[in-house]
Amino acid sequence: xxxxxxxxxxxxxxVKILKYLRTKLNWVQNSVFEGEVTEKxxxxxxxxxxxxxxxxxxxxxYYTFDSKNYFERGIxxxxxxxxxxxx
Amino acid sequence: xxxxxxxxxxxxxxVKILKYLRTKLNWVQNSVFEGEVTEKxxxxxxxxxxxxxxxxxxxxxYYTFDSKNYFERGIxxxxxxxxxxxx
Numbered sequence: 182x183x184x185x186x187x188x189x190x191x192x193x194x195x196v197k198i199l200k201y202l203r204t205k206l207n208w209v210q211n212s213v214f215e216g217e218v219t220e221k222x223x224x225x226x227x228x229x230x231x232x233x234x235x236x237x238x239x240x241x242x243y244y245t246f247d248s249k250n251y252f253e254r255g256i257x258x259x260x261x262x263x264x265x266x267x268x
Numbered sequence: 269x270x271x272x273x274x275x276x277x278x279x280x281x282x283v284k285i286l287k288y289l290r291t292k293l294n295w296v297q298n299s300v301f302e303g304e305v306t307e308k309x310x311x312x313x314x315x316x317x318x319x320x321x322x323x324x325x326x327x328x329x330y331y332t333f334d335s336k337n338y339f340e341r342g343i344x345x346x347x348x349x350x351x352x353x354x355x
Contacts, residue, residue, distance in 0.1 A: 185331060187274060189297040189348055210276040210327050212298060227344060234345050240297050241344040244272060244331075251338040257314060257328040258321050261276055 183249040184223060186214045188230075190239035197233045198241075202226075210261040217249070270336040271310060273301045275317075277326035284320045285328075289313075297348040304336070 186206065188198050195212065202208070205226050206216035218226065223245070230241055246252065273293065275285050282299065289295070292313050293303035305313065310332070317328055333339065 185272065187297060187300045189300075190345075209329060210274060213274045213276075213300070213329070230344055236345045239345045240348045242296060242300070243342050243344075244339045245342070246339050252331045252333050255330050255332070257317055257330075258277075258323045258326045261327045 182220060182223065183217050183246045184215065184243055185209075186241065186243040188212045188234075188239065188241045190234055190241075194234055194239055198230065198239075201229055201233060205229075208262050269307060269310065270304050270333045271302065271330055272296075273313075273328065273330040275299045275321075275326065275328040277321055277328075281320055281322060281326055285317065285326075288316055288320060292316075295349050 184206065186202070188195070188202075189212065190198055199208075199212070202214045205222075206214035206218070209215050227243075234241060271293065273289070275282070275289075276299065277285055286295075286299070289301045292309075293301035293305070296302050314330075321328060
């Protein structure tokens, strides 16, 4: 499956989320990640995030797809990360 | 079509992008928007954004779908905006 994940957290936890997700998904920009993952792996990522975020204050939203063929990806301006090499 | 749009811009332009997109799409969190748009409307949004961003420094990434049925949306923590009412 393919996942797009965005988060909005207090700075201290935001840094932890960033470091954690960099080991699991591809960084896109700011607080946005993408990646191809197995369902099991994504369950582990969610579990990991739950140990980092404050569930009453922070927000992690994810969009999952059976395949990245279901969307088209476009950009205006600069590519912050050369993720296109993964896609 | 349905669009998920994320941006990463210098603060001054970020505020302008936020204000502009609030009139066009549904704010999700931080610098993330979603919405059902026509192709024509989305072309206008992209044109509008091009007048705001610095295309050598800022980044706007968008994912477009024929329908929002192609993805599942999940959340950990809080919903910053009650967009679920739109979905």
